[in-house]
Amino acid sequence: MAKATLGIAVLASLATTAAAVCQVPTRIDPEQLRAAQERLQQVDPTRFQLQDGQLQQVQPDAQQFPDPGGYEARTDNGPWLGWVNFSLDRELGLLPGTRIASRLVGTAGGVRFGFSEDIAPALVACPDGGRQCAGGAPSGGYALRDGDGVLRLDFARPVFAVTVAAAPDWTQSPRAEVFQIEGWSNGDIALQQQVAVSPEYVTGENWVQLTLNGQQAQRQSATTAATGATTSTEFDYVIIRAFNANGAPINAPILIDDLRFADNYGRTPFEALGPRTGGLRDMLTETARLRPNVRDTGDVIRPAGRRDDSLFPVGQRVRMAIDYPAAEQAALRQRTRVGARLGLIARLAGERQSNRMSVPLLVPLAAFNDEDPDAGLADGVALMEREDFYHLILPTELGEAVITGTRLATPSQHGRSRIGQLEIGRGYAGARASFNLYGASYSVRLSCEGSDIDDEPCNDPEALETLLDRLFLFMPPEEDRR
Amino acid sequence: MNLPARLLVAMPSATALSMLALYGADMAGFGADAPPSPPPVEEADPVEPDTPEEPEAEDAEPDAEAEAEVEDAEPEAPPPPPEPAPLDFDHDAPGELIAETAHIQVSEGVTDETIIAPDMRFPFLTGPAYANSQLFKPLWSWEFYPSSGTIDGVQYPRPQGWEYSQENYSYPWIDNFCEIRTHDNSRCGAGIGHEGQDIRPGACWHNQVAVAAASGQLRTLSNFSVDLFGDDGMVYRYFHLDRPLLVDLEPGEWVEVEAGDPIGFVSNVNRSGTPIVRDTSIHLHFEIWEGDLNGHDPRAPYSSLVEAYRWLGAEDPANHQPFEDVGDCSYPDGGLTPTRAQVIAALDAAEAAEEDSE
Numbered sequence: 021m022a023k024a025t026l027g028i029a030v031l032a033s034l035a036t037t038a039a040a041v042c043q044v045p046t047r048i049d050p051e052q053l054r055a056a057q058e059r060l061q062q063v064d065p066t067r068f069q070l071q072d073g074q075l076q077q078v079q080p081d082a083q084q085f086p087d088p089g090g091y092e093a094r095t096d097n098g099p100w101l102g103w104v105n106f107s108l109d110r111e112l113g114l115l116p117g118t119r120i121a122s123r124l125v126g127t128a129g130g131v132r133f134g135f136s137e138d139i140a141p142a143l144v145a146c147p148d149g150g151r152q153c154a155g156g157a158p159s160g161g162y163a164l165r166d167g168d169g170v171l172r173l174d175f176a177r178p179v180f181a182v183t184v185a186a187a188p189d190w191t192q193s194p195r196a197e198v199f200q201i202e203g204w205s206n207g208d209i210a211l212q213q214q215v216a217v218s219p220e221y222v223t224g225e226n227w228v229q230l231t232l233n234g235q236q237a238q239r240q241s242a243t244t245a246a247t248g249a250t251t252s253t254e255f256d257y258v259i260i261r262a263f264n265a266n267g268a269p270i271n272a273p274i275l276i277d278d279l280r281f282a283d284n285y286g287r288t289p290f291e292a293l294g295p296r297t298g299g300l301r302d303m304l305t306e307t308a309r310l311r312p313n314v315r316d317t318g319d320v321i322r323p324a325g326r327r328d329d330s331l332f333p334v335g336q337r338v339r340m341a342i343d344y345p346a347a348e349q350a351a352l353r354q355r356t357r358v359g360a361r362l363g364l365i366a367r368l369a370g371e372r373q374s375n376r377m378s379v380p381l382l383v384p385l386a387a388f389n390d391e392d393p394d395a396g397l398a399d400g401v402a403l404m405e406r407e408d409f410y411h412l413i414l415p416t417e418l419g420e421a422v423i424t425g426t427r428l429a430t431p432s433q434h435g436r437s438r439i440g441q442l443e444i445g446r447g448y449a450g451a452r453a454s455f456n457l458y459g460a461s462y463s464v465r466l467s468c469e470g471s472d473i474d475d476e477p478c479n480d481p482e483a484l485e486t487l488l489d490r491l492f493l494f495m496p497p498e499e500d501r502r
Numbered sequence: 503m504n505l506p507a508r509l510l511v512a513m514p515s516a517t518a519l520s521m522l523a524l525y526g527a528d529m530a531g532f533g534a535d536a537p538p539s540p541p542p543v544e545e546a547d548p549v550e551p552d553t554p555e556e557p558e559a560e561d562a563e564p565d566a567e568a569e570a571e572v573e574d575a576e577p578e579a580p581p582p583p584p585e586p587a588p589l590d591f592d593h594d595a596p597g598e599l600i601a602e603t604a605h606i607q608v609s610e611g612v613t614d615e616t617i618i619a620p621d622m623r624f625p626f627l628t629g630p631a632y633a634n635s636q637l638f639k640p641l642w643s644w645e646f647y648p649s650s651g652t653i654d655g656v657q658y659p660r661p662q663g664w665e666y667s668q669e670n671y672s673y674p675w676i677d678n679f680c681e682i683r684t685h686d687n688s689r690c691g692a693g694i695g696h697e698g699q700d701i702r703p704g705a706c707w708h709n710q711v712a713v714a715a716a717s718g719q720l721r722t723l724s725n726f727s728v729d730l731f732g733d734d735g736m737v738y739r740y741f742h743l744d745r746p747l748l749v750d751l752e753p754g755e756w757v758e759v760e761a762g763d764p765i766g767f768v769s770n771v772n773r774s775g776t777p778i779v780r781d782t783s784i785h786l787h788f789e790i791w792e793g794d795l796n797g798h799d800p801r802a803p804y805s806s807l808v809e810a811y812r813w814l815g816a817e818d819p820a821n822h823q824p825f826e827d828v829g830d831c832s833y834p835d836g837g838l839t840p841t842r843a844q845v846i847a848a849l850d851a852a853e854a855a856e857e858d859s860e
Contacts, residue, residue, distance in 0.1 A: 322620075324616075327620065329587075329588055330617065330620070330809055331805075331808060331809060331812070332596070332615040332616065332617050332805040332808070332809065333615060333616055333617065334616070334617045334620045335616035335617060335618055335620075340793075340795070400754065402721070402754070402756065404719050404731050404756070406733070406735065408735060409735045409793075411731050411737070413721065413723075415754075419723075419724065420723050420724070422723065422729070424737065424791070424798050425798075426735055426793040426798055427793070428735040428792075428793055429792075429793040429794045429795060430616070430618050430792050430793070430794060430801070431794050431795055432614060432616070432689075432794055432801075437795065437796065438688070438796045438797075439795055439796055441796070443686075443688050443796070443797055443799065444686075445685070445686025445687075445688075446684065446685050446686050447685050447686070447697065448683075448685050448696075448697045448698065448741070448787070448789070449723075449724060449726075449727050449739075449741070450724075452799070454688075454796070454797030454798055454799040455796075455797045456795060456796055456797050461793035461794065461795070461796070461797045461798040462797065462798055463791065463797060463798035463799055467723035467724040467727060468724060469724045469725055481686075
């Protein structure tokens with residue numbers, strides 16, 4: 021409990037620091053940075069640990085950031101080449117003159133910052149000529165201060181994927197805002213993503229995330245506002261903007277918390293699996309409330325009992341009843357929450373067209389071409405569907421992910437009811453999660469490939485949660501709801 | 503490279519032929535290092551077939567009427583063969599783990615005897631098979647790994663010895679779902695525990711073929727796991743199968759299989775995709791995933807496996823008797839026990855050398 025309290029206090033302190041810095045007109049002032057860094061040094065949770073009720077300073081940089089420049093190398097063959105989080109302490113490492121360890125040169129794509137004219141271009145070369153940059157723990161942020169205050173990030177070499185997280189400051193802008201990112205290639209916009217956010221956008225976290233997936237850049241987006249024809253699947257630079265709901269410049273800041281980029285991924289990073297829905301927990305809570313409906317099982321497809329000559333009793337197998345109206349309302353809320361113009365119904369081309377799947381499909385948008393269920397499955401995604409269940413397999417940066425949804429159930433005789441609870445943990449071959457939503461049971465699991473999975477991200481429940489948070493619920497067509 | 507000939511007995515004919523073509527006609531043993539043979543089954547004394555008595559010819563003249571009656575009469579159907587009796591073998595009760603291996607505060611696994619998959623085909627081509635523990639049976643010496651039996655600071659009992667210890671390859675079967683592991687498993691009393699059942703082959707050798715437990719779609723998901731997405735809606739997971747598999751299965755592809763189709767050799771391949779000495783034994787880690795009202799996760803497979811094994815043994819009980827000698831996989835030189843792929847490579851090299859000499 022003490023540790024949790026400390027964490028909250030630290031987060032609050034960091035938020036205050038970030039907000040205060042965002043109000044200064046010239047953002048990067050060496051003196052202010054030094055002062056801010058000293059303060060951050062005292063409250064950054066990564067620099068302390070609680071032992072016997074006392075704060076003990078630790079030296080995480082020695083482990084997490086081998087170089088004082090703030091660049092963290094990727095050693096797990098992950099797809100992200102680097103990332104920038106704009107936190108103040110890390111920005112010191114981004115300033116010209118700071119060098120990263122020579123062994124890290126070439127492992128990151130690198131990024132050069134550019135700003136509009138009304139923002140002092142103090143941060144102009146990160147990296148260049150061997151300097152590269154990236155950040156560490158997400159904290160602080162960079163402020164887009166008005167409609168002209170675009171932020172441009174040039175990459176040292178073209179990248180396939182960019183993901184950026186931002187948090188509007190509602191204390192200064194109580195109105196809805198539009199947050200936008202453009203991927204540019206050869207002087208043209210290759211892909212654009214935007215999302216309208218408002219104070220009603222509540223997921224427990226006041227931030228949104230946008231991702232440019234260059235591998236999907238040549239397809240028309242059904243969920244986002246694409247502009248013009250795309251000519252490339254790689255981006256030379258991106259431009260980040262913010263508007264109000266009417267398209268006029270805004271005066272309030274949007275904090276950019278985190279940006280990652282990749283140029284060589286063959287697998288879809290979690291952050292590129294689609295927007296966060298933030299809705300799974302809500303759906304679980306509602307499922308727990310609807311427990312009587314969940315227990316109202318449908319057909320018995322195999323009765324319980326002892327067969328002739330069998331030593332043990334055979335478990336009863338049932339087809340669970342699904343609360344379609346409640347599931348559909350939850351799917352609607354998901355779309356409203358993230359501002360996604362998504363259909364509610366997905367009729368996927370399975371391997372057996374005659375078996376029309378009746379289970380609500382839980383799937384990240386990246387499983388579809390251009391995040392559009394009507395456009396079919398994306399490359400590398402496999403689906404096995406039958407009338408009562410489906411398995412969807414998609415490659416991710418942490419190994420193949422398997423999402424199973426089924427309404428077939430063999431109830432356990434002694435198991436306690438945990439309907440509406442998320443069971444998530446480390447598994448024999450990777451992290452896995454299990455839960456029931458509106459009567460259908462689901463599992464989401466990762467398949468590790470490493471030789472020792474104990475400390476691998478693929479067996480980290482927190483990593484799996486980033487995937488769970490990107491699952492959208494799609495309903496089967498009316499005629500298939502049985 | 504070869505397979506014990508007895509393995510072919512229960513194999514679908516087309517599969518057996520294809521495997522014969524793949525491994526050659528000599529499938530009676532592994533050459534000089536052949537796996538042990540099962541104890542010879544005493545052959546019954548040959549019995550002279552009953553010779554029907556010749557009817558006495560009472561009348562030399564053919565009786566046309568009687569002949570017509572004979573033609574019109576339905577031939578009497580032979581009596582149906584007696585139903586094979588299920589194999590009677592020694593096995594401990596579901597949830598009864600090796601003492602003190604569940605958890606420091608929990609002594610049982612899942613005692614629910616319910617058969618989750620009553621129609622499952624036993625995942626080995628034939629017997630014998632020994633469901634027990636690969637971690638808490640003799641595997642290696644504490645002399646080499648004095649701390650490897652410690653989990654969460656608690657040292658669990660592990661008998662000294664080697665993988666080829668006879669007790670590893672004998673009945674009774676022992677459940678090891680919920681055996682202590684660091685994996686989360688909400689079905690175990692401690693909240694952590696083994697998610698499947700370890701099954702050893704009949705001998706300490708890569709001679710056992712894992713087969714599809716149900717009809718469905720097969721897919722590899724990592725170096726050491728194969729998932730069978732059953733048409734019955736269950737997921738059967740196979741771990742530690744030797745590479746390459748017996749099915750032509752590329753990563754990212756589906757292969758449709760029928761229940762009983764060979765998938766691969768039971769091995770000690772671990773997560774790295776290579777066999778690892780003193781890390782894991784030659785065994786199959788087998789899981790069954792099925793839904794319930796709470797979610798979809800691994801279920802205790804022991805009861806289902808016992809039942810499937812009983813009926814597999816009904817076909818040929820002799821194939822389920824323990825070997826007199828379980829072989830030697832003691833890795834005397836510290837090297838790896840050869841896998842099927844390595845043996846194939848060696849044979850190919852020998853064959854090539856022979857052709858060159860000719």
